[in-house]
Amino acid sequence: MPKTIAKSNKDAAQMPQKSRRYRGSSGDQRRSERYEQLLNAGLSVIGNQGYAAASVRSICSEAGLTERYFYESFANREALLAEVYKTQTRYLKSRMLAAFEASERNTAAFSRAGLQAFFDTLSQNPDIARLLLFEILGVSDTIDELYYEAMEEFAVLIRALTESLGLADISDIPDQGMVYAGLVGAVLQIARRWALTNYREPVDSVIESSLFLFVAATNYSAAKPQ
Amino acid sequence: MPKTIAKSNKDAAQMPQKSRRYRGSSGDQRRSERYEQLLNAGLSVIGNQGYAAASVRSICSEAGLTERYFYESFANREALLAEVYKTQTRYLKSRMLAAFEASERNTAAFSRAGLQAFFDTLSQNPDIARLLLFEILGVSDTIDELYYEAMEEFAVLIRALTESLGLADISDIPDQGMVYAGLVGAVLQIARRWALTNYREPVDSVIESSLFLFVAATNYSAAKPQ
DNA sequence: ACAATTTGACAATAGTTCATGTCACTTTAC
DNA sequence: GTAAAGTGACATGAACTATTGTCAAATTGT
Structure with a gap:
């Protein structure tokens, strides 16, 4: 009995082997459902117990899935x-962009809307807050890279925001990217402080504090045409 | 042979048992020396491989000491x-305070000196930078508390600095602590960005960017007495 | 009805870490 | 010189973790 006889028409290199429907959904649907469950469970565990405690087992348990x-x-x-x-x-x-678009087209309302969306998202989802503000740092070089990229993207957002406020020319500053990074850092730190004091302050207060720094940068440049 | 007979005059509750000199130093000296070695090794391992990789064994190995x-x-x-x-x-x-005291008594020199001390310390000691800027976050509630306290202390420093620049009254802002926290966050974020790009930018550039935000906040308030 | 697929509970292996313990060796006090 | 204190290399055990594997039960296509 030569072992070269395949038991079916399947090749030795196994075919994609189209999946069967199960409990109403296709294989792809089920797989992406599990993916979503794991993503949500991951956020939940990381947000509640920290990344250090987010073992594969605990995440799967939270997701109601097997480690496999x-x-x-x-x-x-x-x-x-x-x-x-x-x-x-x-x-x-996306929430911040939606807030921008829904906002009245005057600068004060515009920037308040963005900041409101930011702080609302965090206070409504403490898991997200913990993830974005605390857990993401110092994990690995790869994750640091991700963090860096995200910060730069938010800096672009902030830039659009402050420029809408009238910040025109800060060309005497060597690296403008640094200034915008600084503004992002300011908002993040205000958020961290807010989170660490259990969101005790009213959201308007943290918005005003953030806005103050934006407006200050704006006015300074505007008032200094020379 | 009754086991109640003590083998010496030592009490059952063992006495402090004064230590013996060893290799020239007293027990206290040796102990505090080991403590220092562990602290240094800890900084080195955390700064080079991150806190997650800083096992007791690796720290002791770096320190040249036994786990005990x-x-x-x-x-x-x-x-x-x-x-x-x-x-x-x-x-x-302490380095920042020393810089303040050594500085000329004019506002520009004063605040530049403080920021220079800050950024110099980080770029000269990447281990410290990694510890303070990245590794400290998201470890545990206890450590978060420590971080929070340190940030508040730096906010006090920043406050002294900006007030020396003339920032007098920002009383229309609900929580001034938030604003100062924001300024601390701005400097920290600029430092993070600097570190993540391997300190490529000249130190003067990051100083100017930080200073810009300070001065902006200052001028805005000063120019807005109403 | 029945064979094949899919799933879930769980075992198994190999590795790591913390924290403590053992023991031979070195140094000191007397 | 000798007993005790101090040291360093290493062993140990309990607890985790990641990752793969096993197997019976549930579900499906035909």
Whole structure:
């Protein structure tokens, strides 16, 4: 009995092997559903217990899935963290952009709307806040890179915001990117302080404090045409 | 042979048992020397490989000491991290204060001196930079508390600095602490960006960018007496 | 009805870490 | 010189973790 006889028409290099429907959904649907569950569970565990405590087992348990399915969607813990982070920054950015568009077209309302969306998102989702403000730093070089990119993207947002306020020329500053990074850092730090004091201050207060720095930068440049 | 006979005059509750000199130094000296070695090794390992990779074993190996001596000085990894952090923030603050005192007594020189001390310390000690800017966040509630306190202390420094620039009245802002926290966050974020791009920009550039935000806040308030 | 696929509970392996313990060796006090 | 204190290399055990594997039960296509 020569072992070269295949037991079916399947090749030695196994075919994609189209999946069967199960409980009403296709294989792809089920897989992406599990992916979503893991993403949500990841956010929940990281947001509640921190990334250090977010073991594969605890995430799967939270997701109601077996460990095997973890590796179906992610190579490892860090890959999950990266995806969760990307998803949540995307979500945050979309909320801010939506707020911009829904806002009245005057500068004060415009920038308040963006900041409101930012701080609202965090206070309504403490898990996201903990992830974005605390857990993401110092994990690995790869994650640091991700963090850096996200900050730069938010700097672009901030730039649009401050420029809408009238900040025209800060060309005497060697690196304008640094200034915008600084403004992002200011808002993030205000958010961290807010989170660490359990969101005790009213949201308007943190918005005003943030806005103060934006407007100050704006006015300074505007008032200094020379 | 009744086991109640003590083998010496030592009590059942063992006495403090005064230590013997060894290799020229007293027990206290040796212990505090080991403590220093562990602190330095901790900074080195955390600064080079991150806190996650800073196992008790790796720290002791770096320190050239046995694991037993770790627990002589620290209850656990986290206790070491806390002490290293406190030591380095103390060091950073002392360098900044020294810079203030050595500076000429005009506002521009004064604030530049402080910022120069800050950024110089980080670029000269990448270990410290990594610890203070990245590794300290998201470790535990205890460490977060420490971070929060350190930030507030730096906010006081910043406040002194900006007030020396003439920032008098920002009383229309609900929480002034938030504004100062924001300025601290701005400087920290600029430092993070600088570190993540391998300190490529000249130090004067990051100083000017930071200063811009300070001066902007100053001028805005000053120019807005109403 | 029945074989194949899918799933979930769980075992297994190999590795790591913390924290403590053992023990031979070095140094000191007397 | 000798007993005790101090040291360093290493062992140990309990607890985790990541990752793969096993297997019976549930579900499906035919």
